[in-house]
Amino acid sequence: DADVTQTPRNRITKTGKRIMLECSQTKGHDRMYWYRQDPGLGLRLIYYSFDVKDINKGEISDGYSVSRQAQAKFSLSLESAIPNQTALYFCATSDQQGREQFFGPGTRLTVL
């Protein structure tokens, strides 16, 4: 079984809809991250969490919110989706040392 899972893997939605992307991990890591990837722009950090009680904004948090429901679960929400949020979204985890991040398979989101 995969260590970091994301649901859904693909989602098509309409402008203005609320969308939740979910991430679960079985690695026992405290630290979790949400990134988005656009063609030619690499990975950009949206939010990160160092433990259940800790949430931090990344480079591009506007239009997004997160919830850390448990050590193993970190959800990303788009309150009112817009077309320029069409992207590939990745969840990642790391241990306290943070030398290596482990990525989920990604969610491809299309906002029409």
Added chain:
Amino acid sequence: GQSLEQPSEVTAVEGAIVQINCTYQTSGFYGLSWYQQHDGGAPTFLSYNGLDGLEETGRFSSFLSRSDSYGYLLLQELQMKDSASYFCAVREVYNQGGKLIFGQGTELSVKP
């Protein structure tokens, strides 16, 4: 500001050696990581340099010079399966625990 520069594309032949350079300018620096990504799949960790010098892992090596704000990934004995995108990422400030700033990626094409 924060920026990482790496070539957008590199082409090489099977069996050859290729070097992917990365220069960075960030407000704080703790280490440089490299990740590989195949066709929009999950990025996977390749190597990490926290200190100046060369780190070797099989066919892959990574080098860091902190005084020059420069690093590179060296891939030897190239194989077709090495065709992928490669990202350098700066790990900022240790007590932030693995927060990464990614470059825009280098697409490596390995030809027969």
